Amino acid sequence: MKLLKTLIAALMLAFVSLPAAAVQPDEMLADPALEQRARDISAGLRCLVCQNESIDESNASLARDLRLLVRERIMAGDNNDEVVDYVVARYGEFVLLQPTTGGWxxxxxxxxxxxxxxxxxxxxxxxxxxxxxPAKASEGLSSEEQARLDEIMKG
Incomplete structure (x- = not known):
């Protein structure tokens, strides 16, 4: 019974510790299709503070600013590529989680x-x-080395 409780506690801890999206309700767009576009775009953008998370996963204030920027550009009528190009123009190519293969x-x-x-x-x-x-030939011990070895072995 104690093993079962421990297992349940471990599973609950595992589910609680799963990464959650950091997107706040006040950031979300009212139109679900536009919100999905924003999520798709921001999943490929790196948080410049955390550097190993997308802006959707990061709680950093800069990531929030980038999420809001993405949504602003979508509401302004930009398509996905234009939004990404705008963010890259402002922050550099480092902001892309999957860098391009062009240029250097x-x-x-x-x-x-x-x-x-x-x-x-x-x-x-x-x-x-x-x-x-060529293989090195084994020459064996010289007579002096053999005499020294014999002396060591005797004494």
Whole structure:
């Protein structure tokens, strides 16, 4: 019975600790379709304070300002791309949770695969050189080393 109570308490704690959207009721748009558009847009925008959360998940005041800005632009008649472009123009591309691959960002996207390719080439050359290296012949101990070893073993 105690195990069951502990399990129930753990499950309740897990549900309570799930991330909740930080969007406040006074921020929401009256039209559900427009509100859904705002949620879709803000899910792809980074909180500049938290840096690892979308503005929908963040409780930071800057995230609230960005959520309100997104809703203002939607109410002004901007489409989704225009809203995102407006926010990026004001805050820079860092505000995007999924950066674009254009411009110099291609270098960031290519760094991982290029690094892996470089490591594979280096490993291939190393293994090839090691396989072609002549094996060292075991010369054994010199007569002086053998005499010293015999002396150590006796005494």
């Amino acid at each position: 960002n291609w270098l960031l996207w290519a760094t991982g695969p290029l690094g892996l390719l470089f490591a594979l080439v280096v490993a291939a050359f190393y293994l090839r050189g090691r396989a072609q290296a």
